[in-house]
Amino acid sequence: MSAPTVDDLTHEWQEWRRGREASLSDPHGFLAVTSLNWLTEEPQRFPDAPGEWSTGPEGPTVVLGPDEKILVDGVTRIGRHAFGVIPERDGIDVVWGEAVIEVARRGGFDIVRPRHPDSARLQAYTSTPAYEPQPRWVLEARYRPFDQPRPVKVDAAVEGLEHIYQAPGELSFEIDGQPLTLTAFEGRTPGSLLVLFTDATSGVTTYAANRSLPVPVPDEDGHVVLDFNRAANLPCAYTPLATCPLPPPENRLPVAVEAGEKTPHQNNEI
Incomplete structure (x- = not known):
C-alpha cells in the first residue's frame, strides 16, 4: 500500500470534516433532539x-x-x-x-x-475538536470473514438497553508493531463495514464510551485500509437522548489512537 501524501490526506480530511460539521449543525440532526x-x-x-x-x-x-x-x-x-x-x-x-x-x-x-431547530443543545454547538490528520494512522488491514455472520449483543448508551448487530468478520492490523484485531459490523452500503471501538485516549482526549470508523469494501484478497483520521463520535457524545451502541469487549484497543474526533466542547451536558 502506498502511503498517502500529507497534502492529499489533509485535503480529503478537511472535506470530511466539513461534511461532519454540516451534519452536526443540521437543524433536524441529533443536536436538535429535545x-x-x-x-x-x-x-x-x-x-x-x-x-x-x-x-x-x-x-x-x-x-x-x-x-x-x-x-x-x-x-x-x-x-x-x-x-x-x-x-x-x-x-x-x-x-x-x-x-x-x-x-x-x-x-x-x-x-x-x-x-426542534431551536433546541438549546443545537444553538450552543460550535464545533468538534479533532486531531490533525497524520499518514501514520492510515493503516493496511486484512479482513477475515466468518463462516457465517455472527449476531453480537452489545450494550447501549441508555442503561438497560441492548442492541444486536451482525458481525460478518474481523479486521487484523498493527499499530507500532503490535498486532490488533477488531470485530466488524455491517456498514451502511453493501460490502462495507463499520467498527465501534475505544482506545487509550477514550475518556482522556476522546469520548469515553465509543467512536466509530467506517471501513470500505475489502478487495477480493481481504485487503482494506483503515483511516483512523476519520474516527468519529456517535450521537451519544453530544446528547443523552441517543441510544448508541457500545463497542464489544474485544474492540477496546490497548493503544492510544491519537487520530480522529475528540470529545466535543459542549459534550452532552445541556
Whole structure:
C-alpha cells in the first residue's frame, strides 16, 4: 500500500470534516433532539410533539387533536394515524411545523424523538475538536470473514438497553508493531463495514464510551485500509437522548489512537 501524501490526506480530511460539521449543525440532526420517549400501549402526550402516542403489535400509532396535523411522506394526516411495524434501527420522520418527529425502533422498543431547530443543545454547538490528520494512522488491514455472520449483543448508551448487530468478520492490523484485531459490523452500503471501538485516549482526549470508523469494501484478497483520521463520535457524545451502541469487549484497543474526533466542547451536558 502506498502511503498517502500529507497534502492529499489533509485535503480529503478537511472535506470530511466539513461534511461532519454540516451534519452536526443540521437543524433536524441529533443536536436538535429535545426528548427521548418510549412508547407503551398506554397513550401518552409529550410536550414537544403533537398528539397522543402508543404502540402495540401493529406498531406505533398517534391520535392527533382537532387542531393538530402532521406530514407523513409529504401527505397531511389528521386524526388517527398508524405507522405500521417499524424494523429495528429503522425509523420514519414526521414533519410538524418547523420540527421533525422521529418515530423509530431501538433495542426492541418503539420510540418518539422530536427534533426542534431551536433546541438549546443545537444553538450552543460550535464545533468538534479533532486531531490533525497524520499518514501514520492510515493503516493496511486484512479482513477475515466468518463462516457465517455472527449476531453480537452489545450494550447501549441508555442503561438497560441492548442492541444486536451482525458481525460478518474481523479486521487484523498493527499499530507500532503490535498486532490488533477488531470485530466488524455491517456498514451502511453493501460490502462495507463499520467498527465501534475505544482506545487509550477514550475518556482522556476522546469520548469515553465509543467512536466509530467506517471501513470500505475489502478487495477480493481481504485487503482494506483503515483511516483512523476519520474516527468519529456517535450521537451519544453530544446528547443523552441517543441510544448508541457500545463497542464489544474485544474492540477496546490497548493503544492510544491519537487520530480522529475528540470529545466535543459542549459534550452532552445541556
